[in-house]
Amino acid sequence: MSPTIAIKGLRKEFRxxxxxxxxxxxxxxxxxxxxxxxxxxxxxxxxLPGECVAVIGRNGAGKSTMLSxxxxxxxxxxxxxxxxxxxxxxxxLGAGFHPDLTGIENIFFNGIILGLTxxxxxxxxxxxxxxxxxxxxIDSPVxxxxxxxxxxxxxxxxxxxDAEVLLIDxxxxxxxxxxEQKCFAKIDHFKTDxxxxxxxxxxxxxxxxxxxxxxxxxxxxIRAEGDPEEIIPLxxxxxxxxxxxx
Amino acid sequence: xxxxLKELWRFxxxxxxxxxxxxxxxxxxxxxxxxxxxxxxxxxxLTMTVVFKVIMGxxxxxxxxxxxxxxxxxxxxxLCLLDSSQTILLNIQLIKKIYFPREILPLASAISNFIxxxxxxxxxxxxxxxVYIGFPGPNGVRIWPFHSSIVVLPVLLFMSFCLATGFxxxxxxxxxxxxxxxxxxxxxxxxxxxxxxxxxxxEQVYYCDANKANPWLYRLYYLNPIATLCNAYRRxxxxxxxxxLKGITYPAIGMDWKYVAIAFVVSVGVLLIGYHVFNRLKWxxxxxx
Numbered sequence: 033m034s035p036t037i038a039i040k041g042l043r044k045e046f047r048x049x050x051x052x053x054x055x056x057x058x059x060x061x062x063x064x065x066x067x068x069x070x071x072x073x074x075x076x077x078x079x080l081p082g083e084c085v086a087v088i089g090r091n092g093a094g095k096s097t098m099l100s101x102x103x104x105x106x107x108x109x110x111x112x113x114x115x116x117x118x119x120x121x122x123x124x125l126g127a128g129f130h131p132d133l134t135g136i137e138n139i140f141f142n143g144i145i146l147g148l149t150x151x152x153x154x155x156x157x158x159x160x161x162x163x164x165x166x167x168x169x170i171d172s173p174v175x176x177x178x179x180x181x182x183x184x185x186x187x188x189x190x191x192x193x194d195a196e197v198l199l200i201d202x203x204x205x206x207x208x209x210x211x212e213q214k215c216f217a218k219i220d221h222f223k224t225d226x227x228x229x230x231x232x233x234x235x236x237x238x239x240x241x242x243x244x245x246x247x248x249x250x251x252x253x254i255r256a257e258g259d260p261e262e263i264i265p266l267x268x269x270x271x272x273x274x275x276x277x278x
Numbered sequence: 279x280x281x282x283l284k285e286l287w288r289f290x291x292x293x294x295x296x297x298x299x300x301x302x303x304x305x306x307x308x309x310x311x312x313x314x315x316x317x318x319x320x321x322x323x324l325t326m327t328v329v330f331k332v333i334m335g336x337x338x339x340x341x342x343x344x345x346x347x348x349x350x351x352x353x354x355x356x357l358c359l360l361d362s363s364q365t366i367l368l369n370i371q372l373i374k375k376i377y378f379p380r381e382i383l384p385l386a387s388a389i390s391n392f393i394x395x396x397x398x399x400x401x402x403x404x405x406x407x408x409v410y411i412g413f414p415g416p417n418g419v420r421i422w423p424f425h426s427s428i429v430v431l432p433v434l435l436f437m438s439f440c441l442a443t444g445f446x447x448x449x450x451x452x453x454x455x456x457x458x459x460x461x462x463x464x465x466x467x468x469x470x471x472x473x474x475x476x477x478x479x480x481e482q483v484y485y486c487d488a489n490k491a492n493p494w495l496y497r498l499y500y501l502n503p504i505a506t507l508c509n510a511y512r513r514x515x516x517x518x519x520x521x522x523l524k525g526i527t528y529p530a531i532g533m534d535w536k537y538v539a540i541a542f543v544v545s546v547g548v549l550l551i552g553y554h555v556f557n558r559l560k561w562x563x564x565x566x567x
Contacts, residue, residue, distance in 0.1 A: 103375075105564055106564060119377075121376055121377075123375040123376075127372060128372055132303050133302070137302075140295065141299060144291050144295050145292055146376075150291065
């Protein structure tokens, strides 16, 4: 089986210059050396259809950057990222929602950004609204929504675009218990249908619950990967955990 | 560039709904809604006409229509360029989270401003009809406002769109990195208003003493594509009239095709350069320090 996600030698570097006004750009003789921050330092990863890979690691390890690179928000400094099929990124709640538009208008807009046509959204509209349980609020502007409601709407749209790949960055934490259960059921369903999921989480019970594989990212490189039951204890053991070669 | 255009075509539905969203949001919470975009030029033109007719004593018949015809294309540039400076920054949270061709943002802003512009032209035509029917000129002579040169209007619209969109690409990209750009653009646009034939006539530039002494002034003046376009709109929609200046009435000057041709080349060039520069920079928007 050919992998849905293929990451080869992926590196990502950010410039930490503090410019922002033309003045600093014009004062060329005062130019300081541009600081560079290497967030990802060579990642190789392949994810097969039907896999659900959890990415764990400390803050600043490069987890979100990796997801953003997969979502084509950034361009890699070097290396390559290949994703087959449509991607539904859930990198932040309510990204792509406009506060002044109603729920329905935002579903249209978000669906189109994710690659659906108007007609396709129209046929899915009822299912999206039903899943989000927002029937009463769907005609109100999104600015009146709570963060939980935004999470439900965003997740609901992303789950109904028939994506092959789902990228989730810690966005499930805001929903209530019941909705979370519903999401996990939907994710399980998505997996059995052959969809690929890559998600970032700090909630180890969630990782154990849905992940088929676990990747521990540390300081921009993969420290260890494998079965969640093996990796999580290593990660929780910290840097001094025995049997880990950095 | 072709790969980028192909990608843009793939996302045409998004562009379409961005324009729709833009038009919807702009006036969503205001009582008069869409009328604001039409009321604004009407009031401005009315004020200018009263000032020039009553205070400055300009005797030109139907002066309001002449100001209107040149002010509308200028207003389109102004709004388009000012709006474009903010498009990337306002949507930075969106482009940090979801991929789509970034050029859709300034393009959508330019298109929605262009739609306002077209509606403004519609209001101008209504205005001309009202003047023709309701307010006959001196001695009861009515001047039929439309004449055959209006056929070049689509070409002028195309040029305006290219020029404004090209500048939108450049300004939106530059303003993402240096926010001074929008202030500079605002100042330039404010000054540009005075060096375009809007409140006065092209003939006044041509027959002024300075141009008689140095004939290059008129040429230099019309190398500015915005000045050429403002003048071309006025001449394609309205019949040229003799211009009274310091007691002498000077004959009207027809459309100066040479400068229109130069402006055409400049407009298309600005669009191509703008799009190219934008594509070079667009991946760095999200990594803005």
